[in-house]
Amino acid sequence: MAMPTQAKYVIIGAGIHGLSTAWHLAAKLEAQGQGGGQDILVVDKTAIGAGASGIACGVVRNNYYQPAMRELMAQCVEVWESDMEAFSYHPVGYMQISPESMHADVASIFEQQKAIGYESEFIEGTDDCDTYMKDILHDWQAKGITSVLHEKRGGYANNTKALYGLATKAENLGVRIMSGVEVTGFNQGHNSDAVTSVLTNKGEITCEQVVIAVGPWVNTFWNMLELPKTVDIKGPNGQMAKDIDMWRYWCLEEGTLGVEPGLQVTNDGKMPPVIHVDTDAPLYSDEDGSLITDQMWGIYYKPDLNFGGIQGGAMPYVVKTPVDEVAIDPYGPDSPDFIVGDDFAHMWCSALAFCQKRFEGKIKLWKDEPSGGLGCFTPDSFPVFDRFRENVYVIADSNHGYKMIGVGKLVADELMNGSSALLEPFRFSRYAEGKLHPTSNSPFPWS
C-alpha cells in the first residue's frame, strides 16, 4: 500500500484501542453520512498486536471498586458479547476470591453490580466459600478466604485473535491499517497548538484529528506533545500534592504452567471461570515447603488452549528507573529486562498448588519461555481519556485496557462531537479538581 500523505483521522497504534476506535468511527461516519473508513488511517511502528494487547492474558472482568470503572466495564462486556466468535471471546465468568481485609470492598462491588444489572453471586464466610468453591472445583483448598464474588459474565478472550477480528471489521469498512510506520513527531499550526500533520519514518501525513492509542509508549508521545510531565493532585481534604510524576512503569508478571488445559475443568466437565485469588494466608513453596511470603498476595489463572496450559499472573512490581530512561523496546517477550524469572515461576506455581490440589508437584511443567511486559500507569492508576492540543485524543488506559474493547466506541462518539458520560470521570482535569476515584484494599494497582 502506498504511503498516504493525507488522512482526515490518523490513529496511532494498532492495539485494542486504536483498532476499536477505527472500527467504530468508520461505522459512525458512514451511518451519519459524514464519510467512512476511507477517512481513517491507522499506523503502527511494528504491526497489529505488537504492544500490550498482543501479550495480554485477555481477562475480561467487572470487579472494580470504582463505580465509574464498573459502569465502563459493563459497556465493554456488551461489546465483547456482540460478536464472540470474531473476538475469540470465552464468556466463562470470573471469580474474585478474597480475604477478610477485602470483604467490605467486594461486598460493595456486588451491591453495585446488582444496581447496574450486572449478574453476579456473592458468597460470604469461610465455610460457605469453601463449599461453594468445592462444588465447582472439588480439589479447592485455598486458605484465608472469606468472600467469593462470582461474576456470571466476563471471562477471557484470545489476545491476537480478537485484534485481528477488530482489524477485519475496520478494514471491511474501508479503514487502512499500515504496519512499519513509526511516528516521530508532530507539526502544529501557526496560530494554534493543534496538530496539522503527523511526522513518520515514511513521510508526513496531514490530518484533521489524531488519536493516540500507544499503550506503554504513551510517555514518549506525552513528551512529543510537550504535555506536563508532572501534575498537582487535589486530595480529599482539599490539600494539594505537588509535582507528582504523570507516568510510571510497572512490570506485569505472567506465565504458563504447561499441563493439559483440560486438567482444569469444573466438576461437571466445563471450562471454569477465570479465578482470581487474593489472600493474606502465608504462602509456602510447593517445592521445599519454605515460606515465600507472609504478606498479602494474589494470583489469577485460567486454562488456555492458545497459551497451551494454565495461564495467568500475579501482582506486578514498580519499575524504579526514571520514566524517560525505561527501555520499552524491544517490548514484551523480546525485552531483556522485563520478563519473568525463576522467582515468579516458583511463587506462581506454588500459589496454584495452594489453591487447588491438582497443581501440587507440577512446578516442573512450568513453561520456561519469555513472558510478561511493561504497562504505563497514571498517578492514580486509572485511565486518562481526553483531548489535548485541540485535535489530539489520547487513550491512555493505565494498563486496565485489553478488556476495554468498548472505549473505542465511546471515543468515536466524542470524535464526532458527542460527549460520553461514561468517559467523563477519566478526564485529565480530575487531578487538579480532586475528582478522584475511590481506592480499594486490593494488592493490585488496577482494582
Ligand SMILES: Cc1cc2nc3c(=O)[nH]c(=O)nc-3n(C[C@H](O)[C@H](O)[C@H](O)COP(=O)(O)OP(=O)(O)OC[C@H]3O[C@@H](n4cnc5c(N)ncnc54)[C@H](O)[C@@H]3O)c2cc1C
Ligand atoms: C503482560 C500483560 C498482561 C495483561 N493482561 C491483561 C488482561 O488480562 N486484561 C486486561 O484487560 N488488560 C491486560 N493488560 C493490559 C492491556 O494489555 C493494555 O492495557 C492494553 O492492551 C493497551 O492497549 P493499547 O491499544 O492502548 O496499546 P497497545 O496494545 O500497547 O498498542 C500500542 C501500539 O502502538 C504502537 N506504537 C508505539 N509507538 C509507536 C510509534 N512511535 N509510531 C507508531 N506506532 C507506535 C505499538 O507498536 C503498539 O502496537 C495486560 C498487559 C500486560 C503487559
